[in-house]
Amino acid sequence: MPKDHGIGAASKRREDVRFLTGTGNYTDDINLPRQLYVHFLRSDVAHGEIRHIDTGAAEAMPGVKRVFTGKDFEGVGGLPCGWQVTDRHGQPMQEPAHPVIAQGKVRYVGEILAAVVADSRERARDAAEAIEFDIAELPAVVDMKAALAPDAPKVHDDLDGNLCYDWGFVEENRETVDAAIREAAHVTTLELVNNRLVANPMEPRVAVGDYSRADDQSTLYTTSQNPHVIRLLMGAFVLGIPEHKLRVVAPDVGGGFGSKIFHYAEEAFCTFAARQLGRPVKWTSTRSEAFMSDAHGRDHVTKIELALDADNNFTALRTETHANMGAYLSTFAPSVPTWLHGTLMAGNYKTPNIYVNVKAVFTNTVPVDAYRGAGRPEATFQLERVIDKAARELGVDPIALRRQNFVTEFPYATPVAVEYDTGDYNATMDKLEEIADIKGFAARRKESEARGKLRGLGVNAYIEACGIAPSNLVGQLGARAGLYDAATVRVNATGSISVMVGAHSHGQGHETAFPQVISEMLGIGEDQVEIVHGDTSKIPFGMGTYGSRSLAVCGSAMVRATEKVVAKAKKIAAHLLEAAEADIELRDGKFTVAGTDKEVAWGDVTLAAYVPHNYPLEDVEPGLEETAFYDPANFTYPAGAYACEVEVDPETGKVTIERFAAADDFGNVINPMIVDGQVHGGLAQGIGQALLENCAYDENGQLVSASYMDYAMPRADDVPFYTVDHSCQTPCTHNPLGVKGCGEAGAIGSPPTIVNAVIDALHSGGHKVDHIDMPLTPSRVWAAMQG
């Protein structure tokens, strides 16, 4: 019998009731009395000198309160970058100023040039058209390699060229790796592009700034994955508002995928303008604005070399990557191609020598930052593509080649600075072969061929590092923040519980899954537990949700706080039962004295805590509320194996995904239904990247894929029915729940699986194609088939 509550139960998502009945409370649903609206005038050139802005005519338009330009933000802080990378030579990265409103120059299409605040959205928009400005267009750099040429136009005049950093990892191993590659029996080389993506959460970004003169309090309502991070960055670095005078609220948020981690200019503006004008100021992004102002993702260009010995053992790996930063450093941008990417280059394999070089480059494009997977999809894509190519070159089975090189003993310290605590990559590969029916592929290929289609099978294995992260470690690596999380478990008098968590739920189902943990620990109903999140005035200082960290880090904090609650409740129960504290057991919502039939219910103990008439007041404080902060000892390492079967139409190059199977090891699973959903969503995004999505600029830096007419999102008929399994479980060894995280796996593991399958299909048709860059659109596949 599957469990019907607690850990492991497929409890239905309670938040869906409000999401599906239109009763959610999103930031755009928040409307405050006397609210004003801001419209941002954005640069329509990629690079230019601002010669002149005249806001006079706009300010005279009906309903306009004020027009702000870069001048109004002189003396105000810029948007901070939260991670400093040190380069190969021990020097800090180049870090340009990042103004809220452009000052002197514009550096990408979409950068804010001026902000019109008016009493309606329409009037603000109309007035923006009346702003007169003169921008002298300058040559733009879009291509990363061109941006590094000595005579390339400079994105930032005050920096030394367009190179943000040249990172080597592990720099000391470079020569050893070079030697191993020189001496190898076989070297497989691949050059590839990890295409630039736009996150496109269903809900665009929104910000409402408010200011109360009565108590000098600023409040920002914003679409964020981490309200405390925003409060810290905006309060301390941009606007200089002390934390006790600043509240950040992220209510229901309709998807983030990373793009809502970062601190953006628009939210700083609304908070700033609300103080200036003494009235609330609201901004709601249009979809067009989202394309040119939400941080983009990926955009890596890589050369990877895999060396093997005569027995096909991997002996060395060397990569050279160019990573696009865009025009400015977004909040966590420098960490993505480095510590979230280089550290994963070992993959599931015991390759002894690895060297990763990353050149991060400024270009006249939207800033690039973390997007679902952040660095790990880029690592997995390179590695799993080059392994597939090596298998083909050597004429060996790609699954066998992977198995031969799998890490099998744990803990395993990689040559790229991380230690995998646990895993079983053969187990997930075994499970994959079963659920994907690899044996039946040959027959299915015959059947496809009979219909004139080419059928291909692609497999891959992936690993990721989640649950970011040990604060002392990331501090050494350049993080300018700690990455613990926090939870407060507030037991109410009648026994129900409110849990205030630092994690933020914007699709992950925390409101359902977190109570399952408490229910399991205390033996009370899940419906007795409510999760409170997203408001810095209500929750403890937590770092928010990204990198599949919520359950592994914040969930662990919640477990620790609940353990403290239980310890205190046992003292109270011992008093009520007139027994020794050591003899008290908590089971099924009752405290019992071991070996007796004496018991007291959970609710009686909690009531005693708040009505302490018969209570050990000399030993125990009244009340029952505990907070814990949890800082993980290591990353968690979810891993798995994926298989995809595609059909390629040789006439048109059209790829259709016929089957997709995912065997994941997420450690312990709290709610298998939510985990299925997370994997499904990740797979859909990975399919989008592999086949459809591409963010494109023209050579002048114009964004030419800025609507759903030109940026192809996956739709229902682009994805198959998935077969997913997470029964292979090697629990994480260092967090109390043994969980690893499941939010990004699908987006990490699927792109190489799909490309591998398409290449396999083309080879079956006699087309000796080594690689096609994503997205594998019909025109690209068709062109590759023509040679």
Add this chain to the structure above:
Amino acid sequence: MHMTGSREIRADRETVWAALLSAEVLKASVPGCKELEGDAEEGFQASVTQKVGPVKATFKGTVTISDMQHLESLHLAGEGKGGAAGFAKGGADVTLEPTEDGTRLSYEVEAKVGGKLAQLGSRVIDGFAKKMADQFFERFQEAIEGPADPEEAEAAEGTGGKKGWFKRLVKGEAGA
């Protein structure tokens, strides 16, 4: 984006050259042109309303003529700002050569768009620009020669034969 083309115009080079420098001809030739003022020496100010894919906007801008080699070639440069719709910029190198029947007008056009036009209209922009260039020279030719359509030409016969209004104007045949 880059386009080239040429047209045979049944008029002598002097007529075609004069037409190229005429505000009225330009106004009649630029598709969607609402206003056009100024002259060839000082440049023209124009207001053009166009729909590109999903974006409809009025572009206000300038057209300047430079590199004039009398009767042989000139460069037309235009730049229009459409407010929230973005901007369009373009230039055309135009050369004239005498032929047996009149004049061959050849052109090389460079055009680029920015802002919302690029973001929303990129898929259609090449086709749109080609259509704009075709229409421009079509209408330019008509202004000189008269309508290419035989029915229209017949209808026009009563009021001055097959010649275009500009040709009639410069040849002093208007109202004849």
